[in-house]
Amino acid sequence: MRNLIALLIRFSSLITFVVLEIICFSLIINYNASQKDIWINSSNLFSGSILEKKNEAISFLELDDVNKQLQEENARLKQSILQAQGYSTEIALDTNLQFKYIPASIFSQEYRSRNNHLTINKGRRDSIKVDMGVINEDGIVGIIKSTSDKYALAISLLNSQTRISARIKNSNYFGNLLWEGKDPRLMTLESIPRYAEITVGDTVVTSGYSTIFPQGLDIGTIESFELKKGTSNLDVEVKLSADMTNLSTVYVIENKDKDEIKALEY
């Protein structure tokens, strides 16, 4: 004990000096704006460079999570775009607020057979239900047909059962979109009246006349059209904007008012 006191006395000035300087510098950093900024920035530079090295080393381990986050972010953004569009035109306001996007990845896909299906990595657990629409960044992709806990099976657009209510954006004529089973890039839009004024290159969008897709989602563009023999209707070839042979990230559209609409209709 006496030695300790002797030691303290011997180094008393050094101790006073160090303690007071620490007090001074903590005061400087806490109460002076410019010094505070510099302190924060330079300590960030220091710790930042170390953390960056660490991140570089382990970032690939987190790619999966990052991907998921980005998908969710994307879904949110898509939703807000839809909402923003809704606000700009009063009529669309109500319909657009009712849809929710759930991000998912394609687990397996096919496009060569007559009836093609897609498997996605989200299921009942993620509140995916039958008859929800599936889209990707470019356009619509399919419709959920059945679900399990973790996975869901969707009918691809490239399926003989597919019937989608589609509309030509500029002229508002609408018809059924179906696949004839030949070319995975082309679908046929039926029952457009012959007097419809359409041109090659017009955009085809969802009509919104079903509870599956909101209105105005991209489907594709008109590739060609011809009069269907024996009818007064045009057969329009639509080039899909989504590349059905190469799908990875998709969004499942949940229509929150579906049950209400269904109850009203039946």
Added chain:
Amino acid sequence: MNKAVVSNLWRALVFIVLQVLVFMSIKITFGEFDYIHIIVYPIIIILFPLNVPRPLLIFLSFLIGMTVDMFYNSIGVHASACVFIAYIRDYVLKYLEPHGGYSIDISPSSHNLGFQWFLPYSCFMLFVFMIFYFSVEAFSFVFIFEIIMNTIASFIFSILFILIHQFIFNTTV
């Protein structure tokens, strides 16, 4: 109260008041050249009597620095520089010790130890103070040019005031 304590207290008071009321508001600029800041109050620490215990000297310097800081709105900046020169004062005094040694209770002033001794002592102390103060004020050696310019310009003007003071007043205690 003992005479040395009273006169040192007076000196501290006068120089702090001079610093914050007069020298703080003096701005000497030549166009772009605005590096001159007159800082004279470190003379209080320079002239502290030799028999003051070192930890006490450091602590008093801290108080002086904090008082000035309150007026400069730079809490801690002056105080850190004051604490630093108070700490190194002992080493400077040892280095500059004359052959006969110091008599224990005097003030290391020009009158007591001679101008030839006082000039390097006060210059060194003030220069260290300036360089420390401006470094802490800038807080980053990115501003090394400003630090050096500030230090040199301010040092020249401030040391002039201190030396003039030593010529005018015979500070014995």
